[in-house]
Amino acid sequence: MKNFKEIGVKIIATSLMAAMAMSHVACKKEAEETAGQSFTAPSAQSRTFTGIANAADAKAGDIIIFGSYEQDNDLSNGAEDIEWLVLDNTDGKLLVISKSVLNYMRFSNTTTVWEYSDLRTWLNGEFYDSAFSDDEKSSIALSVVDNPGNPYYGTSAGSGTNDNVFCLSYDEACTYFFFNNWNDSSLSGNSESIIGSPSVWTKKEKLASAYAITEGYYNAVLFNYGFSANCIGVEGCDWWLRTSGQDGDHACIVGMYGSVNASETSSITVAKGVRPAMYIEY
Incomplete structure (x- = not known):
């Protein structure tokens, strides 16, 4: 049996006030320390x-x-390599998130609790089993x-969970x-670097709702947020976070053009994008 290292995901909220304070400090500190660098x-x-x-x-x-997963919607050439964006490299492990939106599905049909969500089941079942070889799985931390x-x-x-793959x-x-x-x-902000673009397969087969940023929208809105002109033409779609929303029927999302807001949620039964995240040990 494979031995896994158990790794704690970085943010732990012990109370509502603590969670709010940590969110304020983390986001604000990130913006102050890295202004002008979409690192x-x-x-x-x-x-x-x-x-x-x-x-x-x-x-x-x-x-x-x-790893590999179908992305170009051409089954004849096999699955494509998955590109993972590195978010952190600490203590012999990388925290990564898929560069592209790899699937488009509901969070759950019944609950906002991550432990029992359809999304968690898919990530740690069908996706994990199909996207990685046994050798690759040995490097993915539980x-x-x-x-x-x-x-x-x-x-x-x-409650907390033990996952090979998860949503942020x-x-x-x-x-x-x-x-x-x-x-x-408002616990909200806008990030050019967080925009998630769907794969061709996600758009064609899963019918992801994706819209390219127009020059007009950039000039009228995103320029004022501090986005660069490089984002013009980029396709974005909403994608899931694992945090619950205002009630038992909603969960948090990242907006298609890089908005993040603790009050920005979607009905859990509506399909949204999926960007898997995980820790890779080396």
Whole structure:
């Protein structure tokens, strides 16, 4: 039997006030320390690593090629390599999230509790089994995933879980991505680097709702948020976070054009994008 290291996901909320304070500090500190650097977004300075042989050298913003999954909607050429965006490299493990939105599905039909969600079942079952070889699986850590409540509504996301693959929480999204702007009072901000573009397969087969950023929308809205003109033409779609929303029928999402808000939620029965995240040990 494979031995897994148990890894704690970084943000743990012990109370509503603690969660709110941590969210404020994490996002605000990130924006202050990295203003003008979308360090978690692939760029001309990003490096690409094939496999984990040299993973120790990877930095936030780099790309790791690891595993494979259908993305171009051409089944005749097999599954495509998955590109993972590095969010953190600490203590011999990489926290990564898929560069693209790889699926489009509901959170659950009945509950916002991550432990019992359809999304968690799919990620740790069908996706995990099909996307990775046995050798690759041996490098994916079984992580102790804490599920802090929603800092705006005070709703619970349930108990912690042991997951190979998971969705980021609202707090983690705030911590690991650079925000072009942030509002403490509304627990909301906008991040160019967090925009998730769907794969061709996700759009064609899963009918993901994706819309390209027009020059007009950029000039009227996103320019004022501090986004660069590089985002013009980028397709974005909403994607799931694992944090609960205002009630038992809603969960948090990242908006298609990079908005993150503790009160920005979707009905759990509506299909949204999925960007798997995980820890890779090296």
